[in-house]
Amino acid sequence: DIQMTQSPASLSASLGETVTIECRASEDIYNGLAWYQQKPGKSPQLLIYNANSLHTGVPSRFSGSGSGTQYSLKINSLQSEDVASYFCQQYYDYPWTFGGGTKLELK
Amino acid sequence: QIQLVQSGPELKKPGESVKISCKASGYTFTDYAMHWVKQAPGKGLKWMGWINTYTGKPTYADDFKGRFVFSLEASASTANLQISNLKNEDTATYFCARGRHWFAYWGQGTLVTVSS
Numbered sequence: 648d649i650q651m652t653q654s655p656a657s658l659s660a661s662l663g664e665t666v667t668i669e670c671r672a673s674e675d676i677y678n679g680l681a682w683y684q685q686k687p688g689k690s691p692q693l694l695i696y697n698a699n700s701l702h703t704g705v706p707s708r709f710s711g712s713g714s715g716t717q718y719s720l721k722i723n724s725l726q727s728e729d730v731a732s733y734f735c736q737q738y739y740d741y742p743w744t745f746g747g748g749t750k751l752e753l754k
Numbered sequence: 755q756i757q758l759v760q761s762g763p764e765l766k767k768p769g770e771s772v773k774i775s776c777k778a779s780g781y782t783f784t785d786y787a788m789h790w791v792k793q794a795p796g797k798g799l800k801w802m803g804w805i806n807t808y809t810g811k812p813t814y815a816d817d818f819k820g821r822f823v824f825s826l827e828a829s830a831s832t833a834n835l836q837i838s839n840l841k842n843e844d845t846a847t848y849f850c851a852r853g854r855h856w857f858a859y860w861g862q863g864t865l866v867t868v869s870s
Contacts, residue, residue: 679855681855681856681857683799683857689862690849690860690861690862690863691799691849691857691860692860693856693857693858696855696856696858697856702858734798734799736799736801736856736857738855738856741813741815742801742803742815742816743789743801743855744801745798745799745800745801746798747798748798748799
Protein backbone atom coordinates (compact mmCIF):
# COMPACT_ATOMS: atom_id res chain seq x y z
CA ASP A 648 0.00 0.00 0.00
CA ILE A 649 1.11 3.58 -0.64
CA GLN A 650 1.67 5.42 2.65
CA MET A 651 0.79 9.12 2.79
CA THR A 652 2.69 11.09 5.42
CA GLN A 653 1.16 14.47 6.09
CA SER A 654 2.81 17.33 7.99
CA PRO A 655 2.43 19.10 10.23
CA ALA A 656 -0.20 17.27 12.28
CA SER A 657 -1.36 20.60 13.68
CA LEU A 658 -0.77 24.17 12.77
CA SER A 659 -1.58 27.52 14.32
CA ALA A 660 -1.62 30.59 12.09
CA SER A 661 -2.87 34.19 12.09
CA LEU A 662 -5.53 35.70 9.87
CA GLY A 663 -4.03 36.86 6.60
CA GLU A 664 -1.04 34.53 6.89
CA THR A 665 0.02 32.04 4.21
CA VAL A 666 -0.10 28.41 5.30
CA THR A 667 1.47 25.36 3.66
CA ILE A 668 0.61 21.72 4.37
CA GLU A 669 2.78 18.93 3.00
CA CYS A 670 2.03 15.38 1.95
CA ARG A 671 4.72 12.83 1.12
CA ALA A 672 3.91 9.56 -0.64
CA SER A 673 5.91 6.39 -0.08
CA GLU A 674 6.30 6.07 -3.87
CA ASP A 675 5.67 8.13 -6.98
CA ILE A 676 1.94 8.79 -7.34
CA TYR A 677 2.18 10.71 -10.64
CA ASN A 678 -0.01 13.62 -9.47
CA GLY A 679 -2.83 11.30 -8.42
CA LEU A 680 -3.56 13.40 -5.35
CA ALA A 681 -6.53 15.23 -3.90
CA TRP A 682 -6.88 17.59 -0.93
CA TYR A 683 -9.96 17.86 1.29
CA GLN A 684 -11.11 20.23 3.99
CA GLN A 685 -13.21 18.90 6.87
CA LYS A 686 -14.91 21.00 9.52
CA PRO A 687 -16.05 19.42 12.82
CA GLY A 688 -19.15 17.29 12.44
CA LYS A 689 -19.19 17.70 8.65
CA SER A 690 -18.20 15.58 5.70
CA PRO A 691 -14.95 16.32 3.84
CA GLN A 692 -15.10 18.82 0.99
CA LEU A 693 -12.93 18.48 -2.11
CA LEU A 694 -10.49 21.36 -2.63
CA ILE A 695 -7.91 20.14 -5.16
CA TYR A 696 -7.63 17.15 -7.50
CA ASN A 697 -4.87 15.97 -9.84
CA ALA A 698 -2.46 17.67 -7.42
CA ASN A 699 -3.07 21.19 -8.71
CA SER A 700 -6.59 21.51 -10.18
CA LEU A 701 -8.95 23.69 -8.16
CA HIS A 702 -12.39 22.13 -7.64
CA THR A 703 -15.36 24.21 -8.78
CA GLY A 704 -16.39 26.84 -6.27
CA VAL A 705 -13.25 26.61 -4.12
CA PRO A 706 -11.71 30.03 -3.38
CA SER A 707 -8.59 30.86 -5.36
CA ARG A 708 -6.57 31.36 -2.17
CA PHE A 709 -6.26 27.56 -2.11
CA SER A 710 -3.67 26.03 -4.42
CA GLY A 711 -1.95 22.68 -4.83
CA SER A 712 1.45 21.82 -6.19
CA GLY A 713 4.02 19.07 -6.30
CA SER A 714 5.07 16.02 -8.23
CA GLY A 715 6.52 12.58 -7.71
CA THR A 716 6.30 11.85 -4.00
CA GLN A 717 6.07 15.41 -2.61
CA TYR A 718 2.91 17.53 -2.67
CA SER A 719 1.67 20.61 -0.88
CA LEU A 720 -1.48 22.59 -0.25
CA LYS A 721 -1.09 26.34 0.16
CA ILE A 722 -3.66 28.68 1.64
CA ASN A 723 -2.99 32.33 0.93
CA SER A 724 -4.37 35.07 3.17
CA LEU A 725 -5.87 32.76 5.81
CA GLN A 726 -9.52 33.45 6.63
CA SER A 727 -11.43 32.45 9.77
CA GLU A 728 -13.56 30.03 7.76
CA ASP A 729 -10.41 28.08 6.82
CA VAL A 730 -10.13 26.71 10.37
CA ALA A 731 -10.59 22.99 9.74
CA SER A 732 -8.74 19.73 9.27
CA TYR A 733 -7.11 19.02 5.93
CA PHE A 734 -6.43 15.61 4.39
CA CYS A 735 -4.57 14.48 1.31
CA GLN A 736 -5.61 11.35 -0.62
CA GLN A 737 -3.73 9.40 -3.26
CA TYR A 738 -5.61 7.64 -6.03
CA TYR A 739 -2.70 6.44 -8.14
CA ASP A 740 -2.95 2.87 -6.87
CA TYR A 741 -5.40 0.77 -4.85
CA PRO A 742 -6.08 0.92 -2.02
CA TRP A 743 -6.72 4.63 -2.07
CA THR A 744 -5.04 6.05 1.04
CA PHE A 745 -5.34 9.25 3.03
CA GLY A 746 -2.79 11.26 4.93
CA GLY A 747 -3.18 11.47 8.69
CA GLY A 748 -4.57 15.00 8.55
CA THR A 749 -3.56 18.51 9.58
CA LYS A 750 -5.61 20.45 12.10
CA LEU A 751 -5.44 24.17 11.33
CA GLU A 752 -6.27 26.62 14.10
CA LEU A 753 -6.13 30.38 14.48
CA LYS A 754 -3.37 31.89 16.52
CA GLN B 755 -28.52 19.32 -7.31
CA ILE B 756 -26.40 16.28 -6.54
CA GLN B 757 -27.01 14.84 -3.09
CA LEU B 758 -26.03 11.77 -1.13
CA VAL B 759 -28.29 11.30 1.87
CA GLN B 760 -27.34 8.67 4.43
CA SER B 761 -29.44 6.92 7.03
CA GLY B 762 -29.44 8.02 10.64
CA PRO B 763 -27.18 7.17 13.60
CA GLU B 764 -27.15 3.65 15.00
CA LEU B 765 -26.45 2.27 18.47
CA LYS B 766 -25.59 -1.41 18.44
CA LYS B 767 -24.22 -4.06 20.76
CA PRO B 768 -21.11 -6.12 20.00
CA GLY B 769 -21.97 -9.05 17.76
CA GLU B 770 -24.99 -7.36 16.16
CA SER B 771 -25.26 -6.20 12.56
CA VAL B 772 -26.00 -2.82 11.02
CA LYS B 773 -27.00 -1.64 7.56
CA ILE B 774 -26.32 1.93 6.43
CA SER B 775 -27.94 3.37 3.32
CA CYS B 776 -26.80 6.13 0.98
CA LYS B 777 -29.48 7.49 -1.35
CA ALA B 778 -28.24 9.41 -4.37
CA SER B 779 -30.15 12.03 -6.30
CA GLY B 780 -29.50 14.64 -8.96
CA TYR B 781 -27.55 12.41 -11.35
CA THR B 782 -27.68 9.01 -13.06
CA PHE B 783 -26.79 6.59 -10.25
CA THR B 784 -25.12 4.01 -12.46
CA ASP B 785 -22.74 6.55 -14.05
CA TYR B 786 -20.49 6.87 -11.00
CA ALA B 787 -18.89 4.47 -8.54
CA MET B 788 -19.75 4.71 -4.87
CA HIS B 789 -17.02 4.52 -2.27
CA TRP B 790 -17.15 4.06 1.49
CA VAL B 791 -14.87 5.81 3.97
CA LYS B 792 -14.52 5.22 7.73
CA GLN B 793 -13.64 7.86 10.28
CA ALA B 794 -13.17 6.72 13.88
CA PRO B 795 -13.86 9.38 16.54
CA GLY B 796 -11.19 12.07 16.44
CA LYS B 797 -9.22 10.17 13.80
CA GLY B 798 -8.45 10.40 10.11
CA LEU B 799 -10.11 8.96 7.04
CA LYS B 800 -9.79 5.35 5.95
CA TRP B 801 -10.90 4.13 2.53
CA MET B 802 -12.97 0.96 2.81
CA GLY B 803 -13.55 0.16 -0.83
CA TRP B 804 -16.05 0.81 -3.58
CA ILE B 805 -18.90 -0.66 -5.55
CA ASN B 806 -19.40 -0.46 -9.29
CA THR B 807 -22.92 0.90 -9.48
CA TYR B 808 -23.36 -0.41 -13.04
CA THR B 809 -22.34 -4.03 -12.46
CA GLY B 810 -22.81 -4.25 -8.71
CA LYS B 811 -19.30 -5.59 -8.23
CA PRO B 812 -17.76 -4.62 -4.88
CA THR B 813 -14.06 -4.17 -4.13
CA TYR B 814 -12.90 -4.16 -0.52
CA ALA B 815 -9.73 -2.83 1.07
CA ASP B 816 -7.89 -5.57 2.94
CA ASP B 817 -8.97 -4.36 6.39
CA PHE B 818 -12.62 -4.54 5.34
CA LYS B 819 -12.83 -8.03 3.90
CA GLY B 820 -15.10 -10.52 5.66
CA ARG B 821 -17.58 -8.64 7.85
CA PHE B 822 -18.33 -5.77 5.46
CA VAL B 823 -20.68 -5.95 2.50
CA PHE B 824 -21.40 -3.29 -0.11
CA SER B 825 -24.67 -3.67 -2.00
CA LEU B 826 -27.03 -1.74 -4.22
CA GLU B 827 -30.70 -1.07 -4.66
CA ALA B 828 -30.13 0.43 -8.10
CA SER B 829 -33.81 0.98 -8.77
CA ALA B 830 -33.82 3.23 -5.70
CA SER B 831 -30.45 4.85 -6.48
CA THR B 832 -29.21 3.58 -3.14
CA ALA B 833 -25.94 2.06 -2.00
CA ASN B 834 -25.75 0.13 1.23
CA LEU B 835 -23.03 -0.85 3.68
CA GLN B 836 -23.69 -3.77 5.99
CA ILE B 837 -21.39 -4.63 8.87
CA SER B 838 -21.88 -7.92 10.68
CA ASN B 839 -20.55 -9.19 14.02
CA LEU B 840 -19.92 -5.63 15.18
CA LYS B 841 -16.90 -4.91 17.35
CA ASN B 842 -16.08 -1.93 19.56
CA GLU B 843 -13.51 -0.76 17.01
CA ASP B 844 -16.26 -0.41 14.39
CA THR B 845 -17.48 2.66 16.29
CA ALA B 846 -17.05 5.37 13.68
CA THR B 847 -18.73 7.67 11.22
CA TYR B 848 -19.14 6.03 7.84
CA PHE B 849 -19.32 8.15 4.72
CA CYS B 850 -20.41 7.28 1.22
CA ALA B 851 -18.64 9.28 -1.49
CA ARG B 852 -19.20 9.52 -5.22
CA GLY B 853 -16.38 9.30 -7.68
CA ARG B 854 -13.76 7.14 -9.30
CA HIS B 855 -10.55 8.74 -8.08
CA TRP B 856 -11.31 11.88 -6.07
CA PHE B 857 -14.58 12.47 -4.22
CA ALA B 858 -16.47 15.62 -5.11
CA TYR B 859 -19.66 14.52 -3.37
CA TRP B 860 -20.02 13.00 0.08
CA GLY B 861 -22.90 11.85 2.22
CA GLN B 862 -23.38 13.56 5.55
CA GLY B 863 -22.02 10.54 7.39
CA THR B 864 -23.64 7.92 9.61
CA LEU B 865 -22.39 7.47 13.16
CA VAL B 866 -22.37 3.85 14.29
CA THR B 867 -21.74 3.37 18.00
CA VAL B 868 -20.95 -0.12 19.24
CA SER B 869 -21.30 -0.48 22.99
CA SER B 870 -22.47 -3.14 25.40
